Amino acid sequence: MKDIVRPEIVPILREMERLAEELSRGADPLLRSQAEFLHGRIVAMVAIAGGDLNPGGEPASGERELS
Amino acid sequence: MLALSTGLENLERDRLEQLQLERLSALVERVYRDSGYYRRLMDSENVKPGDITSLDAFRDRFPFSTKQLFLDDQQTCPPFGERLSVPREKVALINLTGGTSGQGQEAYGRTQADVHTLGYLHAFPWARVGLRPGHTMLNCVPTGGMTTGGWGPSEGIRIAGATGLTPPPALSTEAKIELMLRFRPIHFIYASTNFMHRLTEALVSMGHEPREAFPDLAGVFIAAEGYPDAWAERVQDLWGCTLHEGYGSTQCVGFAAATGTSGVIGSNGQRGVMDFFEWMTFCEVVNPETGLQVESGEEGELVVTNLTIEASPVIRFRTGDRVRFVDGRTIGQTLHGMECGGIGRFDDMMKIRGNNVWPDAVDASVFSFPEVAEYVGRVFTGAGGRTECELSIALRDIEESRRETIGDAISNAVKVQTNVSMKVVFVERSDLPEFTYKARRWNDERQQGYRL
Numbered sequence: 285m286k287d288i289v290r291p292e293i294v295p296i297l298r299e300m301e302r303l304a305e306e307l308s309r310g311a312d313p314l315l316r317s318q319a320e321f322l323h324g325r326i327v328a329m330v331a332i333a334g335g336d337l338n339p340g341g342e343p344a345s346g347e348r349e350l351s
Numbered sequence: 352m353l354a355l356s357t358g359l360e361n362l363e364r365d366r367l368e369q370l371q372l373e374r375l376s377a378l379v380e381r382v383y384r385d386s387g388y389y390r391r392l393m394d395s396e397n398v399k400p401g402d403i404t405s406l407d408a409f410r411d412r413f414p415f416s417t418k419q420l421f422l423d424d425q426q427t428c429p430p431f432g433e434r435l436s437v438p439r440e441k442v443a444l445i446n447l448t449g450g451t452s453g454q455g456q457e458a459y460g461r462t463q464a465d466v467h468t469l470g471y472l473h474a475f476p477w478a479r480v481g482l483r484p485g486h487t488m489l490n491c492v493p494t495g496g497m498t499t500g501g502w503g504p505s506e507g508i509r510i511a512g513a514t515g516l517t518p519p520p521a522l523s524t525e526a527k528i529e530l531m532l533r534f535r536p537i538h539f540i541y542a543s544t545n546f547m548h549r550l551t552e553a554l555v556s557m558g559h560e561p562r563e564a565f566p567d568l569a570g571v572f573i574a575a576e577g578y579p580d581a582w583a584e585r586v587q588d589l590w591g592c593t594l595h596e597g598y599g600s601t602q603c604v605g606f607a608a609a610t611g612t613s614g615v616i617g618s619n620g621q622r623g624v625m626d627f628f629e630w631m632t633f634c635e636v637v638n639p640e641t642g643l644q645v646e647s648g649e650e651g652e653l654v655v656t657n658l659t660i661e662a663s664p665v666i667r668f669r670t671g672d673r674v675r676f677v678d679g680r681t682i683g684q685t686l687h688g689m690e691c692g693g694i695g696r697f698d699d700m701m702k703i704r705g706n707n708v709w710p711d712a713v714d715a716s717v718f719s720f721p722e723v724a725e726y727v728g729r730v731f732t733g734a735g736g737r738t739e740c741e742l743s744i745a746l747r748d749i750e751e752s753r754r755e756t757i758g759d760a761i762s763n764a765v766k767v768q769t770n771v772s773m774k775v776v777f778v779e780r781s782d783l784p785e786f787t788y789k790a791r792r793w794n795d796e797r798q799q800g801y802r803l
Binding site for chain 1: 370462463630
């Protein structure tokens with residue numbers, strides 16, 4: 285049986301992180317703080333997924349499948 | 352596929368350790384740059400970030416931290432200490448450790464990302480053993496307050512996609528049961544060991560068979576206190592589902608370990624194992640005298656390091672918790688862990704109704720009354736399964752009419768100091784022991800009361 289690390293979620297999360305960052309540059313302070321809230325959540329999800337170690341989006345192990 | 356799984360919990364051992372080392376290296380690099388506390392600590396032992404080239408190097412070289420060091424840091428640089436590794440304005444939540452003991456409370460800042468991680472470290476162990484989106488989960492751990500345990504469950508339930516049924520802590524057990532019945536089906540229960548006992552007793556005394564009243568339960572999850580094996584078996588039998596256990600704390604930002612699908616009773620009928628979530632928290636079990644890792648099956652002190660926490664990470668923090676280490680390889684799994692049901696302390700701290708109570712703190716309150724000659728205390732499981740505390744106090748010669756007033760004053764003072772209500776009874780001095788060396792005034796008799 286192969287244990288599959290799920291690398292596909294890291295680039296998606298990275299894109300979400302970028303969009304939240306973009307939102308957080310808005311002028312409305314409440315919108316900005318909500319975007320920062322989302323950004324924080326996404327940053328944590330990136331780390332939970334192992335993307336903190338691989339800015340390019342590859343899984344932490346460096347491999348897509350581990351046998 | 353497990354809900355919330357990102358796969359890291361399934362890494363082979365060498366890959367897992369590679370991930371731990373990469374996270375540790377990044378963490379050490381960051382705190383050396385951004386935290387005055389850790390920079391000083393590392394400099395004091397002549398450790399530089401580049402020295403942490405292996406997990407062994409980390410274990411051998413990186414200094415331990417203790418509660419006292421953290422409190423000293425906070426005293427020097429209030430309120431968070433120089434452990435805080437992010438700008439103050441990035442702190443979205445303040446956590447304090449439980450209790451109002453004489454030892455003082457550690458302060459932790461949490462960033463938005465840390466708050467999510469806190470929720471994940473509650474959701475993950477529950478989802479791993481059966482909590483699913485759409486489920487209704489009864490959370491009986493007191494909410495709010497300032498501890499991680501007060502915030503984590505609600506965050507975790509939301510992250511898991513479940514519906515939280517979180518009764519106010521002040522509600523009676525019977526009223527909580529009414530809520531459970533009203534919002535059936537209930538799929539998952541999270542409670543302290545003691546409250547699970549209380550809940551079971553109350554439900555049965557109200558004439559319900561738990562497994563018939565709540566036939567959809569996927570699991571019961573307890574934390575915080577030990578229990579006898581027979582009690583665990585009885586709870587499983589009464590509720591008709593697997594009993595699970597987690598180990599967590601404010602320092603761990605949620606759970607650092609929990610049982611897998613088999614629960615607290617292992618396949619061989621022995622105590623089960625709580626697997627360490629090693630991709631999120633680096634866990635060591637060390638001999639408290641030597642600081643060296645113990646062998647599998649031996650007891651030691653749990654030492655924890657947060658691998659992804661931003662604001663107030665703990666690194667090699669000595670928890671004071673006494674656990675039995677289980678090397679995963681001895682039970683055919685990758686993750687190491689610790690034995691269920693037997694967590695104790697290396698100091699004499701007691702966890703009472705979610706509060707960390709040190710006998711020293713009670714001593715300080717009781718002996719602030721010059722009328723007190725001596726006292727002993729006991730914590731036990733009383734009628735109805737409630738945790739009760741009783742102080743047996745011997746007074747010096749005083750007028751009889753003053754006894755009641757003094758009793759109330761002592762009880763109030765102890766409550767203020769510990770956040771725990773304790774009943775005061777007066778006894779003769781000759782009824783209490785003479786402490787000729789270190790006074791051991793407290794008896795914890797709670798487990799004797801866990802009979803269902």
